[in-house]
Amino acid sequence: MSLPALDDITAHRGTADPLEDLVRIETSPREKATPIIADMMRSVYPHDQVFGEFCTVNSFIDCPPDELFDYLSDTRCLEEWTYSLRGFTPTEEPGLWLAYDRLGSETKIFTRTHANRAAMTVDYHCAWDQGKHLWMIYLMRVVDAQLVFDKPGSVVLWTNCHHPFYDDNPYPEAAPPKRPVWVGDFWDMFGAGHLLELKNLKAIAEYRHHNGLPVTPAWMI
Amino acid sequence: MTVSLIDVSTYLPGEPVSADYYAQFADSDDLRENPMFRPPKFRYHVAEDESAIDMIERATAGLVERHGQETIANIDVLITHTQMPDVPFYGGGGGMAHRLGMKPSWVLDLHNGGCAAFLLGLKVARNLLSSGEGKTALIAVAQNAAGQIFDQPTVRRKAQSSVPGDGAAVGLVTLSDKSPILDVECRTYGQFAGDMTVVADPPRKWWGPGTGEGYIGFTESKITKVLARGNRQVPEVSQVVCDRIGVKSSDLDLLITNQPNRVFLRNWREALELSEERHLDTFDDCGNLFGAGVPINLDRAITEGRLKNGDVVMMAAFAHAGDFAGAAAVKWGGRD
Numbered sequence: 365m366s367l368p369a370l371d372d373i374t375a376h377r378g379t380a381d382p383l384e385d386l387v388r389i390e391t392s393p394r395e396k397a398t399p400i401i402a403d404m405m406r407s408v409y410p411h412d413q414v415f416g417e418f419c420t421v422n423s424f425i426d427c428p429p430d431e432l433f434d435y436l437s438d439t440r441c442l443e444e445w446t447y448s449l450r451g452f453t454p455t456e457e458p459g460l461w462l463a464y465d466r467l468g469s470e471t472k473i474f475t476r477t478h479a480n481r482a483a484m485t486v487d488y489h490c491a492w493d494q495g496k497h498l499w500m501i502y503l504m505r506v507v508d509a510q511l512v513f514d515k516p517g518s519v520v521l522w523t524n525c526h527h528p529f530y531d532d533n534p535y536p537e538a539a540p541p542k543r544p545v546w547v548g549d550f551w552d553m554f555g556a557g558h559l560l561e562l563k564n565l566k567a568i569a570e571y572r573h574h575n576g577l578p579v580t581p582a583w584m585i
Numbered sequence: 586m587t588v589s590l591i592d593v594s595t596y597l598p599g600e601p602v603s604a605d606y607y608a609q610f611a612d613s614d615d616l617r618e619n620p621m622f623r624p625p626k627f628r629y630h631v632a633e634d635e636s637a638i639d640m641i642e643r644a645t646a647g648l649v650e651r652h653g654q655e656t657i658a659n660i661d662v663l664i665t666h667t668q669m670p671d672v673p674f675y676g677g678g679g680g681m682a683h684r685l686g687m688k689p690s691w692v693l694d695l696h697n698g699g700c701a702a703f704l705l706g707l708k709v710a711r712n713l714l715s716s717g718e719g720k721t722a723l724i725a726v727a728q729n730a731a732g733q734i735f736d737q738p739t740v741r742r743k744a745q746s747s748v749p750g751d752g753a754a755v756g757l758v759t760l761s762d763k764s765p766i767l768d769v770e771c772r773t774y775g776q777f778a779g780d781m782t783v784v785a786d787p788p789r790k791w792w793g794p795g796t797g798e799g800y801i802g803f804t805e806s807k808i809t810k811v812l813a814r815g816n817r818q819v820p821e822v823s824q825v826v827c828d829r830i831g832v833k834s835s836d837l838d839l840l841i842t843n844q845p846n847r848v849f850l851r852n853w854r855e856a857l858e859l860s861e862e863r864h865l866d867t868f869d870d871c872g873n874l875f876g877a878g879v880p881i882n883l884d885r886a887i888t889e890g891r892l893k894n895g896d897v898v899m900m901a902a903f904a905h906a907g908d909f910a911g912a913a914a915v916k917w918g919g920r921d
Contacts, residue, residue: 395615398805402620402848405809407816407856 415555419524423559425566427573429484429508429518435569435580436486436504437479445565447557449473460495467550470540474498484508492547493538499529500547518569522562524554587762588711590915594647595754595884596640597871598732601627607747616744620848621808628750628872630732637667637727638680640753644725645685647884648757651920654686656757661719662691664709666702666876667727669734670694673792681725691718699904700843701771702726702876703756704911707900708769710758722758728877729753734783737798745801748846750872754880764918767830767897770822771911777814780807780906807906814907815849820856822912823901830897830914837914838896839886840864843878843903844871853901865891878902887920894919 374380382391387400425432435441439461442449448466455462455474465473474495478487484506489498502524509517530548533539539546550557572579604624616622631640649657663685667677676694691713698705706724714722731749740746758766785797819842820834827834835858842853844866854864865886867874874881879900886892894917901912 394805395618398809399618399620402809402812405812405816405852407820407852 411552411555415552417526419526419551419554419558420522421555421559421562422519422521423562423566424509424513424517424519425569426517427569427579428516429506431573431579432518432520432569433479433481433484433486433506435584436506437477437481438580438584439475439477439488440584441580442475442488445561445568447561447564449475455495457495462495465492465547468492468540468543468545468547471543492533493540494535497535499527499534501525501527520562520565522558524558526551586715586760587765588714589759589761589764589918590707590766591757591759591761591763591918592648592651592920593754593756593880593884593887594644594651595752595877595881596644596646597629597752597881598631598635598640598643599629601870602630603627604747607741610742611744611747612742614742614744615805616803616808619744619805619808621812621846622744622748623847624747625750625872626869628731628747629752630736631729631751632732635729636671637669637677637729637753638671638684640727640729640751641665641677641681641725641755642684644727644753644755645723648723648755652757656721657723658686660685660687660689660721660723662693662710662713662722662758663687663689663725664691664693664695664706664722665725665727666695666698666706668730668875677727685723687723689719689723691722697773697904697909698876698911699909700845700875700878701902701904701909701911703754703879704769704900704902704913705771705909706756707758707766707913708771708911711766711769714758714760720760724756724758724880725753726755726876726880727753728875730875731872734799737800739798740800743800745803748873750874752871752874752877752881754877754884756880756883762918765916767914767916768826769911769913770825770829772818772822772909774814774818774908774910776908777906778908780810780908811906812848815845815903816852816856818903818907818910819849819853819901819912822903822910823853823857823899826899826901826912826914832897832914834858834899837863837899839892839898841879841882841886841898841900842866843873843875843901844868844882845873857899876902876904887917892917 440452443452449463452461452463459476461475463473465471475490486504488502490500491498505521507519509519530551533546663682665678678692678694710722729751731751735746735749782802783791783799784802785799789795840859850866896917899914903910
């Protein structure tokens with residue numbers, strides 16, 4: 365017996381006709397769905413389609429997932445594997461860190477890390493210039509590679525969403541005077557830039573793991 | 586020593602066969618709506634009594650007309666590819682050489698090149714001539730499955746059968762700097778060899794006795810794999826050649842590929858960042874010409890003035906279910 369899937373929508377709309385754009389086997393059998401899929405399979409995909417609204421990079425890292433999670437959960441790890449965030453110091457607000465993004469001269473960046481051990485997610489909530497509204501959010505998830513690749517190690521998934529503030533600085537008054545750049549100017553570079561940083565993370569964590577060093581260095585504990 | 590592709594001539598058998606021909610037989614077929622099998626408007630069918638040797642002789646007429654019978658008679662290297670050899674035990678090379686009145690010191694039948702056979706032929710010809718094995722080579726490609734295997738009474742009902750078309754082409758390669766072959770890349774992906782199958786219902790060996798007519802064993806999952814491989818391989822080999830000759834793909838004057846279907850044509854020019862105007866195909870007139878596609882399209886490009894003296898043309902193709910791919914760049918020096 366099948367479940368009452370979508371019955372509420374049928375009742376609400378007063379018709380059993382499927383929602384437009386809904387592709388389910390009942391209304392789009394394989395000979396109808398396959399052409400749609402074949403048309404979507406290209407040799408190349410435009411940059412904007414891949415990195416326009418979401419910026420996702422992934423990597424395998426040969427280091428135990430729980431140790432990698434612990435390392436990523438400490439905001440100060442960003443001092444090591446990011447390209448340009450330096451000088452992390454705690455602020456008066458518990459959990460909120462101040463650093464400088466050397467991409468923008470004299471640019472402060474505020475970071476609060478939300479880590480969830482059960483979900484193995486580490487989300488960095490950040491913002492340039494001010495720490496009140498942390499809208500630049502880096503969503504990361506560590507997955508046990510044993511489960512997904514049948515080998516020891518970690519898989520790191522990392523996604524950013526194209527928040528409208530990337531296009532327009534909502535707090536121009538917080539910016540240092542005459543700063544020529546805004547963080548969102550770099551959005552189109554994020555795919556490449558984040559991959560570069562992910563490779564930094566991989567190099568650092570794998571070096572430590574392969575050489576018997578703790579993944580989280582002593583200075584962070 | 587510079588080796589040039591100095592001319593090409595072609596042959597399309599009989600009158601065009603329209604898409605209606607297939608529509609009248611069409612069966613319900615799970616693959617009917619698949620974009621890989623959307624039919625061309627026209628294609629040509631080899632005649633029932635026409636051999637691959639006949640096709641090559643007819644294709645060579647253009648070269649004889651422009652370069653003289655003597656040029657053909659004095660060919661040192663004959664390289665052939667026949668999709669369906671007239672007799673399966675041996676290739677067509679010997680018979681073709683005899684028919685064309687030549688006594689070449691090299692005769693090679695290349696079966697592995699498939700849809701990329703002309704590119705493989707260019708590579709072999711270039712290497713043989715530049716190593717002193719002769720002054721001239723002829724690359725002969727005959728595609729003859731459309732009017733034969735795909736036109737059997739139970740096979741022509743299938744979606745796959747409306748796509749192929751028959752034709753033949755010959756390319757003349759000489760030691761000369763007229764239209765230099767700038768570079769060639771051929772790659773074998775042996776892990777995919779055997780993925781293209783000829784099957785019959787009930788099953789039998791292709792030569793064995795039985796009632797079912799042989800056809801290509803396409804399944805949905807196989808088509809998806811072939812689509813992904815083709816999407817990748819043709820741009821890949823083209824880019825390798827682009828890098829070596831120092832030309833950006835978007836700066837190529839003309840792209841010519843095999844033409845299995847419209848989806849590949851679109852994906853390949855997207856990948857090489859070329860507009861439709863700079864990617865010539867004859868899919869709607871001739872269907873999937875398999876190995877003959879590249880040289881027939883080249884002939885069309887030259888004849889229609891789409892390829893001008895000094896232009897760089899990239900020719901690229903992949904074969905079978907992705908077990909072979911090739912690309913060759915030529916700086917075209919004109920027909921005369």
